[in-house]
Amino acid sequence: MSDTEIEIVVDDPTAPEADSPAVANTGSVDVIVSLLLLALAATLGYDNWRTGISWDSTGPQPGYFPFYLSVILAGASLYGLGAAYLSRREAAETFVTRAQLRRVMAVFVPTLLFCLATQFLGLYVASFLLIAGFMRLVGKIALWKSLLTAFLFTAITFVTFDIAFDVIMPKGPLEAAFGY
Secondary structure, three states: OOOOOOOOOOOOOOOOOOOOOEEEEHHHHHHHHHHHHHHHHHHHHHHHHHHOOOEEOOEEOOOHHHHHHHHHHHHHHHHHHHHHHHOHHHHOOEEEEHHHHHHHHHHHHHHHHHHHHHHHHOHHHHHHHHHHHHHHHHOOOOHHHHHHHHHHHHHHHHHHHHHHOOOOOOOOHHHHHOOO
């Protein structure tokens, strides 16, 4: 029996349209990511070189192992740049379309806002807003189900971490109002 005979195809009504225009091609993304990783490797390498990358009488200095990891990262980045240069034919392939990028941003932007909101509202309020928002806006789930699920998840998380295990989590004004 071949693999095509057992393949099940299910149409996804929420899938991005196939004719959506390209936003970026594979080659440009490969080059940009390799350059960003090379810049990160250079920054980390310099910082670790500054703290010491040799051996002293007690063993390796603090930057010894991280420096050589930075060298490996730089080598991998240079390899990625070389591979992107040599494979120009595959570089013309579409990496992401506008419709696909819209779906990714629908998850990335709220998650980024969650990280920022955690600083001001605390982990639990920000988690409540993220879960309720995702369920309602992305999942198209009824408002009462979204709010109930977000509340229960946040309450269980609070009881588990703050009360049972006494783990210090980022708090906001709501927790302060209740004395936590």
